Amino acid sequence: MARFKPEKGVVITDLAGADAALAELAALKREQEAVKADANARIDAIKAEAKLKVAPIDARIKELEAAMAAFGVTRKEEVFKKRRSMPLVFGKIGFHKSVELKPMPKTTWEMVLEKIKELKIVGVIRIKESIDKEALKKLSDERLEQIGVRKVPKDDFYYETKVQAVSEQAA
Numbered sequence: 001m002a003r004f005k006p007e008k009g010v011v012i013t014d015l016a017g018a019d020a021a022l023a024e025l026a027a028l029k030r031e032q033e034a035v036k037a038d039a040n041a042r043i044d045a046i047k048a049e050a051k052l053k054v055a056p057i058d059a060r061i062k063e064l065e066a067a068m069a070a071f072g073v074t075r076k077e078e079v080f081k082k083r084r085s086m087p088l089v090f091g092k093i094g095f096h097k098s099v100e101l102k103p104m105p106k107t108t109w110e111m112v113l114e115k116i117k118e119l120k121i122v123g124v125i126r127i128k129e130s131i132d133k134e135a136l137k138k139l140s141d142e143r144l145e146q147i148g149v150r151k152v153p154k155d156d157f158y159y160e161t162k163v164q165a166v167s168e169q170a171a
Helices: 015-074 109-119 133-137 141-147 163-170
Strands: 085-088 091-094
Touching: 015 091, 015 163
Parallel strands: none
Antiparallel strands: 085 091
């Protein structure tokens, strides 16, 4: 069973009260899961319905975008002879300059990455760094002290519910 840390709330004064609270928690969690399952089923149904309704719209959008692109390319010399864009009543069409990077022939992006590392070119490789606290827990106290970290023991209360027992009692 999963363990949970409780939040402040009702005062329990004896083991019978604690057991009653566990029974209520298990029942409430069962009810919570049932509500979530029902909600997820309805959400999935709504998403499926929306996907069916949107499919022909998406297809028409792609068709029109392809037609617009074909028009622009085939009429580039005629329509865009003196200007890069053309304002229309319902929008604007045009061409814009851009740059696309591609590896040289017989070169892959992996080869480019290795070459960047070899030449020590700075600022062109993305690296996201973060501390793995679970891995830090495995280090010795001396090593942790060297890097400015300390272990602070704490004793967290937890509880486990027996959902099966509540299910059997409800039946």
